Amino acid sequence: MIAVRDLSKDYSGEEAVVHALRDVTFTIERGEFVSIMGPSGSGKSTLLHLLSFLDRPTSGTYLFNGKNVAELSDEDLARMRNKAVGFVFQAFNLLSRSSVYENVEIPLLYSGLPFGERRAYVEAAVVSVGLGSKIRTEAGRLSGGEKQRVAIARALVNNPDILFADEPTGNLDSASGLQVMKILESLNKEGRTVILVTHEVNTAKFAKRMLKIRDGRLESDEKIAIHINELKERLK
């Protein structure tokens, strides 16, 4: 599904060029749950931006479902962000003055789905994250955990192939964080590809595969042999 080869990204900083990412190569198959791990400044967010069509690489190739992303126009990339991927951000990025419904509806506005057909999708997505009773609540009034669940509903509403989560538990207490991770985990079990960026080992362990990034390079790529939850279940 995702195949990157020698992917590099440079930023022209104030003094010198920053090599945020250097010659990264890997592939991700459909249905995988991958975590990208690394300390801050390692280049993991840059990698996520490239994978999720928010940014273009300086060099290297990125094939998404066999398509070379470099050949896509800005409008094509906007369409890909809209239809192929869903985002969950650390800072939630909800429109706090708008209702849960309006927030979840945003991707559908840009996908061109007619007004009448949107309602069912929005409601289903909101219900799936357990917030059906708060659908008309202003997003700013929700707790952190609820906000992140709204963000997940928003990421799911267009039924994307891949879910990108950038430090999704970073702004949450551990209970809410666990709840969010469990939702991501169950989404993966339903067959959805999930790519998670985090610097917390415990969060990363929900994934089945871990890419470690350091100083812009891919340091290691390993399968997490026994998934932590499976381990828990076995111990019961």
Next chain:
Amino acid sequence: MSIKDLLRTAFLGLLHAKTRSLLTILGIVIGIASVILLMSIGKSAEKLILDQVQGVGSNLVFIFPGATKGSRLSSPPSVQGIITKTLVEGDIKELRKEPSIVRISPQVMGQARLVYGNNDLNASYAGVSADYFLIRGFTLASGRGFAESEVLSSSRVAVIGAELAKTLFGEESPINKSVRIKNSSFRVIGVLGPEGIGPFGVDQDNIAIIPITVAQSQLLGVEHYDVILLQANSEYQTDFVRSRITSVLRHTHHVSDPSKDDFTIRAQEELLSLLSSITSILTIFLTSIACISLVVGGIGIMNIMLVSVIERTREIGLRKALGATNRDILKQFLLESVILTFVGGVVGIAIGSLLVVLVYLILANFSASGWAFALPLSAVGIAALVSAGVGVVFGIYPASEASKKSPMEALRYE
């Protein structure tokens, strides 16, 4: 993104910053209201001025003695106080033969002391022929105008203005009373209705109108005319009538070289078009001043939208991450400014119209000048178009700034 969704998104964006949106709209409201008010005042003034000129009569042509140097619009020498004796009885006789002329009356003007009993005052008198009353379209409050036979027989009869009648006679009826003008006594045979200020600034309510023969021989001792008034046949073009008059007068005055013309022709129609072009310029001038405030309002919109774009950088990034194209963002922010100016325009039109009504009520009640109500539809239309245009012009820059933001940079923005 559909228009409906765009509108909804833009509306929500504005509603989330209510106070700011309202204050921004205020600039446009003031601009549009002043455009409406000033355009309508201009129109009313134009109507007032043109009504007064048309009130003099219709299809009028004035012939002044003496040539006029310069363009058609410079003033003839007689108006400047130079006495020229070129217009005489023979001219009238020849002009009467012209089929393009319906009525004709010579006129002389003078000032004299008018006395009745113990009352007296200085007033203007006009010596004219019988046609004068019809040419000027005078209505008589009582009595009658004089007949051509009374003009020919030099009868000492007078028709007096409404104010003059009140001053001299008070509550008495002036009809058949005798009034002294200079040293001759005249029988009052008619009183004019209220007419106001006529051409050449003469107050028609304080005038005595007497047969021209009497005025020329007994009061002034002259043989020439100050001006000839004539009413053209409305079936003929003004230019044709003018050329007929010119050729008749050149013949009677034995002028063969056009540069030696000793008369000046002025048509009411030309005066009307001159005045209406002057008042239009006045209206345009007033409106342009109002437009300055509209431009200021527009810059206010641009300023606020730029602030809004910076403030909502994260929102822009988010929308782009969720699939908005540059064009979607551009449209959203452009629409926000157009909505601001459109709402400002609608409110401005309403407030401007209210002010127009208010001005009308005040001027119509406290001044008798005949102020007319005018709320030209063109003003409303122009105001609506201009306000939407201001939104586009001043909204495009902030909107394009918004659309150019990189989604990733925008998401990182704190």
